Amino acid sequence: AQSVTQPDIHITVSEGASLELRCNYSYGATPYLFWYVLSPGQGLQLLLKYFSGDTLVQGIKGFEAEFKRSQSSFNLRKPSVHWSDAAEYFCAADFQAGTALIFGKGTTLSVSS
Amino acid sequence: GAGVSQSPSNKVTEKGKDVELRCDPISGHTALYWYRQSLGQGLEFLIYFQGNSAPDKSGLPSDRFSAERTGGSVSTLTIQRTQQEDSAVYLCASSQRAASSYNEQFFGPGTRLTVL
Numbered sequence: 001a002q003s004v005t006q007p008d009i010h011i012t013v014s015e016g017a018s019l020e021l022r023c024n025y026s027y028g029a030t031p032y033l034f035w036y037v038l039s040p041g042q043g044l045q046l047l048l049k050y051f052s053g054d055t056l057v058q059g060i061k062g063f064e065a066e067f068k069r070s071q072s073s074f075n076l077r078k079p080s081v082h083w084s085d086a087a088e089y090f091c092a093a094d095f096q097a098g099t100a101l102i103f104g105k106g107t108t109l110s111v112s113s
Numbered sequence: 114g115a116g117v118s119q120s121p122s123n124k125v126t127e128k129g130k131d132v133e134l135r136c137d138p139i140s141g142h143t144a145l146y147w148y149r150q151s152l153g154q155g156l157e158f159l160i161y162f163q164g165n166s167a168p169d170k171s172g173l174p175s176d177r178f179s180a181e182r183t184g185g186s187v188s189t190l191t192i193q194r195t196q197q198e199d200s201a202v203y204l205c206a207s208s209q210r211a212a213s214s215y216n217e218q219f220f221g222p223g224t225r226l227t228v229l
Contacts (some may be wrong), residue, residue, distance in 0.1 A: 032215060038150075044204060044220035051215055090156055094215075100146065101170055101206075101218060105155030 002026060002095045006104035013081050014112050019093070021076040021107050023091030031093040033074040035065055039087040047089075050074060061085070086111045117221035119205050125227045126195055132200060134190040134224045138207030145188050146208075146218060147172075147180060151201040159203075162188060175182075195228045202226070 003026045012099060013019050025031060033050040048059025055067040065076045091104040118137045126132050138145050147159040158172040162182045173179070177196075180186040192199055202225050206218040 033114070036220075043222040044206075046217065049217070092156075099161055100158035100172065101156075102158065103148075103156035105153075 001033075002093070002102055004091050004093050004102050004104040006089075006091050006107050008107045009013075009105070010108045010110070012110040012112055014082050016080050019076075019078045019081045019085070019109070021030060021089050021091075021109070023074045023076065024072050025074065025093045026072070029095075030067075031095040031102075033065075033067060033091040034076075035059065035063070035076045036046060036090045036092060036096070036103075036108070037061075037087050038090065044090070047076070081109075082109055083111045083113065085109060115204055117207050117219055119203075119221040119224050121224060122222065123225045123227075125229065127229050128197060129194050131179075131191065132195055132226065134192075134203050136188045136190070136205030136207075136221060138186060138188070138205070139219055140203045141204075141209065142207035143185060144208045144216070144218075145182060146206040147188070147190050148204045148206065149201040150204065150223075151198075154201075156204070159190070192226075195226075197228045200226055200228045205207045205210070 005024045035047040036044050047063045048057050050057050050067045058064050063078050088106045088108050090106045092101040120135045145162040150156045160180050161169040164185045165182050177193045180190045202223045204223045205221045208216040208218045
């Protein structure tokens, strides 16, 4: 079955430290891949997306993600975390080009000072 | 409007009552999607509309759930005889449906449903 896995439910990072949130997807063909952030009062916001081409994609707020076909992964990274990055992050995949997004269960990021 | 809007933003209801959740997509977007975020379940797909038709209802969890879309615009998600496990944030998204390119889904702020 098509699925997206985010193995880390909760991560705590010190402010200024680097961040990596993991995401793996199932299925043979490469889906369209996305990272969203859900912040209180902000709704679900798209951080970045991968369709094809360059495997390192840049997003908003200083985030980037790297697609690795061999590992079926699409990990989200940020070199220096800010307190305002504390939120819930969702990895998502579109396996059928424009229908349902399949989401991971989310990773909650806490930022310590 | 400028974005996807949903109403109400919060809804508290008693078990067994029916509720209606509304979604206004971005003007001109022909595709509309419903998802829900339940505690411990992440974000789950419920139903997808293309125009007024729903080619994919596979995510609806039971026959108590239904959705309709009229005029290719506003959509209503109805939950009959609500149960406590229906408590969740219900998110709506819309996108254009140009055949030549992938179209991003834009999400509304959600409706938080609490069933007592």
